[in-house]
Amino acid sequence: MEQQIIQSKRLKGTIRVPGDKSISHRAIMMGAMAEGVTTVDGFLPGEDCLSTISCFQQMGVDIKQEGSRVVIHGKGLKGFKEPAAVLDVGNSGTTIRLMSGILAGLPGHFCIQGDASIAKRPMNRVMKPLMQMGATVDGRENGSFTPISIRGGALHSIDFLSPIASAQVKSAILLAGLQADGRTSVTEPERSRDHTERMLQTFGVDIEIEGKKVSLLGKQRLKAASIKVPGDISSAAFFMVASMLVPDSCITIQSVGMNPTRTGIIDVLEQMGARLSLQNQRMQNFEPEADIEVHAAPLKGVVIGGSLIPRLIDELPIIALAATQAEGTTIIKDAAELKVKETNRIDTVAGELTKMGANIETTSDGMIIHGKTPLKGARVNSHGDHRIGMMLAIASCIAEGETVIENKEAVKVSFPEFFESLQMLQENE
Numbered sequence: 232m233e234q235q236i237i238q239s240k241r242l243k244g245t246i247r248v249p250g251d252k253s254i255s256h257r258a259i260m261m262g263a264m265a266e267g268v269t270t271v272d273g274f275l276p277g278e279d280c281l282s283t284i285s286c287f288q289q290m291g292v293d294i295k296q297e298g299s300r301v302v303i304h305g306k307g308l309k310g311f312k313e314p315a316a317v318l319d320v321g322n323s324g325t326t327i328r329l330m331s332g333i334l335a336g337l338p339g340h341f342c343i344q345g346d347a348s349i350a351k352r353p354m355n356r357v358m359k360p361l362m363q364m365g366a367t368v369d370g371r372e373n374g375s376f377t378p379i380s381i382r383g384g385a386l387h388s389i390d391f392l393s394p395i396a397s398a399q400v401k402s403a404i405l406l407a408g409l410q411a412d413g414r415t416s417v418t419e420p421e422r423s424r425d426h427t428e429r430m431l432q433t434f435g436v437d438i439e440i441e442g443k444k445v446s447l448l449g450k451q452r453l454k455a456a457s458i459k460v461p462g463d464i465s466s467a468a469f470f471m472v473a474s475m476l477v478p479d480s481c482i483t484i485q486s487v488g489m490n491p492t493r494t495g496i497i498d499v500l501e502q503m504g505a506r507l508s509l510q511n512q513r514m515q516n517f518e519p520e521a522d523i524e525v526h527a528a529p530l531k532g533v534v535i536g537g538s539l540i541p542r543l544i545d546e547l548p549i550i551a552l553a554a555t556q557a558e559g560t561t562i563i564k565d566a567a568e569l570k571v572k573e574t575n576r577i578d579t580v581a582g583e584l585t586k587m588g589a590n591i592e593t594t595s596d597g598m599i600i601h602g603k604t605p606l607k608g609a610r611v612n613s614h615g616d617h618r619i620g621m622m623l624a625i626a627s628c629i630a631e632g633e634t635v636i637e638n639k640e641a642v643k644v645s646f647p648e649f650f651e652s653l654q655m656l657q658e659n660e
């Protein structure tokens with residue numbers, strides 16, 4: 232399906248973005264592992280999180296979802312049954328990688344697959360440590376790619392030194408570690424998002440965090456919890472940048488998650504010269520949140536790399552768009568992980584924005600963006616990647632003329648009402 236978008240005069244208004252995707256996945260998984268009734272409010276009913284629900288339902292967990300409210304009747308790890316069919320994770324890397332950590336310790340045989348994008352994404356980063364812990368795993372290219380099959384087993388703890396800063400790898404090992412004998416630890420080169428650690432605490436698990444090392448003792452039980460999910464800063468990022476780029480704009484995004492392992496986008500936009508302020512800062516279930524007000528402002532180029540990268544990895548496509556409108560050069564480096572997301576996001580960002588007039592060089596671990604370049608309407612494509620689709624929609628708001636976005640339905644993965652929200656801000660002109 233296609234979406235036509237014309238240049239915006241200005242954006243104005245107050246909106247909410249849907250629940251955080253990372254936190255929504257974890258709430259379902261931990262609610263399923265816990266004993267008792269877990270309630271989740273503010274859940275993201277996007278395709279990825281719905282895939283997580285359906286996989287756990289297939290394993291016998293009673294989960295009722297209506298919009299953004301979910302009720303999970305957890306029976307602990309003993310409540311899981313061997314599924315009669317393949318578990319389908321759709322487009323969701325978080326589902327397959329985190330769920331594998333749980334399956335690694337369960338009795339039975341589990342087959343997992345997803346869509347064409349998942350089939351290209353590396354799974355060995357998770358499967359190798361899970362095999363080291365005692366699970367039997369197989370898959371295409373020696374367990375590196377889907378379809379993956381896991382035969383869970385009695386697990387033993389490991390001290391894992393992760394070569395990459397990845398919350399999916401860290402979380403998979405911690406969820407397996409919960410079922411293992413002894414203390415499991417994961418040490419990362421840089422800290423990745425810590426929603427698993429925070430939510431495990433909400434479910435009553437003792438977890439130790441010392442710098443870049445996280446550890447927990449196995450055989451701890453999870454107790455049901457009431458979870459309130461904040462808005463997703465990765466979804467808010469599209470409107471933050473839109474409001475910065477479209478002249479005369481001013482928007483407020485309410486109740487956005489402000490976990491410091493996710494707020495790299497705010498640091499970078501401020502460095503670029505953004506006019507933004509945080510209001511009503513508060514805590515919900517170990518997770519901070521706030522309202523964000525953003526005004527249009529002139530921007531300048533920056534260098535983005537190092538420990539900042541895991542704190543804004545999913546926002547790099549929309550940051551790249553902001554950089555096309557900044558004076559000077561922006562360098563994005565240390566971001567080779569972009570190549571193994573839903574698409575190779577170095578190639579898709581550069582390829583699609585170049586069609587609109589941007590000047591972007593790709594590098595082995597990022598991009599060099601030369602600003603400021605006027606954008607013009609063009610026929611562009613999300614390539615089935617939600618973040619590319621939404622970034623292109625914001626690019627269309629500042630491009631002269633009309634833009635047509637092919638494969639617009641990709642946005643449903645993380646932000647089903649994205650186009651309606653954008654239209655609402657434009658209608659307030």
Ligand SMILES: O=C(O)C1=C[C@@H](OP(=O)(O)O)[C@@H](O)[C@H](O)C1
Pocket residue numbers: 252253254325396397398399400402423424544545568
């Ligand atoms: O744990 C998570 O919820 C996620 C971790 C990140 O992936 P990596 O762990 O591969 O860095 C991120 O890109 C993804 O959107 C969600």
Ligand SMILES: C=C(OP(=O)(O)O)C(=O)O
Pocket residue numbers: 252279322323324325326545572573618645
């Ligand atoms: C990379 C992403 O998600 P996942 O890894 O869960 O597919 C994303 O949402 O940008």
